[in-house]
Amino acid sequence: MSTSRESDAEIWVRAHADEWQALAADAAAAAHRNQASVDEALQTLRTYRSLLRHLATVRELMPGGVLVNVLERTCGQLHTAVNRPPRLTRASWRRLFCTDIPAAAASVRVLTLSLAALLVASALAGWWLISAFPRLISLIATPQMIAGVEHGHLWTYQMLSLAPPAMLSAGIVENNVVVVLGAFCFGILFGLGAFYIIAFNGLNIGGLLAFTHRHGLGLELLKFTLAHGFVELSVICLAAAAGTALGESVIRPQLASRAESLRRRSAELAPLLLACALLLLGSGLIEGFISPRPAISIPVRLAIGLGYWTFMLLWLSGRLCSAQRMPAAR
């Protein structure tokens, strides 16, 4: 019986030699192709299906053999080449910006508001702490910052003399992006990482405001933050909310496993990170080019800050654009 089976296999394999050689050539071409015409794509699919059919047959005829291994490797090579996500077209970018990002933002709206409340609460706590125990400012500010404020100079307006605006913006954007991504990633620790980042930032903000207020520079600090602060702080809350949602997906998985639940939630929230990074780029540019210039008046700063914040709210609420134009009724 075994001999008969082997001879069947021999006959079958040798009968398909020509076909296999053609399939191998097609597979090699497809695996190295970055773009394909419709005909090429269809040919690749035919090759893939044929190879899989042959793999199934060879597995039956010669189970566990080297031939199975060779065919499986060729199929594996083609499998990844065939199963590619569609190219990002204008429509898919539009869908990402007009539908996916607002949907992700909407899914963490309550968490975002809760974390914003936590930010305000910790800022108030920071204000109280530094007002009641002024010496604690050394935990928040550097000795140079403290000395400057005590002599009536806010450190923020010296920034331009230390570095040109482009360099300043790049540094600010990098720092903010790291904070935002940290708030997102550390949310995976059951949300505690995100809470910590928000509370820490709130304490710092409140403490610095209290300290500058004691030395009559509170308004100056507010003036500095007016143009970029609304969006910057909102984005930090948003990223922390997304991180907390990740933590929640691990604590209370909605799917079969925690890993699967985390994967699903991460995929849903990934567009929000892109939005956060882009918004921070804008606020970094404002913070580098506009905020440190004392000549720019408060109303102008307020207009810029509120204008940018309104843009952010409109975008994240999905009111700025729609994913697709409705087809005309016939």
Added chain:
Amino acid sequence: MTEETLRVKSLTGVEMTLPIAGPGTRSYAFLTDWMIRLLGALVWLLLAVLLRLAPGIAGRPVAHTVLVAGIILALVTYFLYEPVLEILTKGCTPGLRTAEARIVTLDGMTPGLRALIIRNVFRLIDCLPAFYVVGMITCMLTPRRVRLGDIAAGTVIVRTDAHASGSLDRLVARSRTTRLSVEALALVHELLERWDALEEAARAPLARALLTKLEAAPADPGSEADTAALRARLEALLVDEPRIGR
């Protein structure tokens, strides 16, 4: 130790396995990419410094701008190399290509934009406290040899065989010129394909065992030390020999 594999189901329902890349392959790919991005960043800095000293620029305010631009470009190259390259190459950066590996989804598919963003964002945790310690530990402890970013993104790094179709092509070509049984041919073919990758101490006994099994006369112990001769004898089996059974 058995090879760790990722079982995936094809479009037609036929299952196949993809070999998972271990910490060694991952580290090799990472180090290659790291050297490339470091080199890229240094090239920008060097260009900026040289331009700054060039006649017509040196000593003028524009020299400072050139240096700043160089630093910004170097930082961008260093920090955005992996996310950008992973997205552009669809999960096959130069480092991964060199290590003969690529990023795939748990279905064995090419990962999309979202998965690649998530996998890169989580580098922030994976690289803690230094030198990717968290990522390395996770990679060693998880059955699919993945770091936290991969768990969140649903990706795996698998080893690729860029020469798989070439190997099938050669196997078929050899089947035309030999009268060995298909199974024997496949064994000889596999050994010859892996010949250069195998250590001499490993390939000689394999070749001897195979020759003893396939040839009518046992392999001559006197010539066993010469692996080139063993290879020649194996190749001779594939060239129009009379049919030899198993």
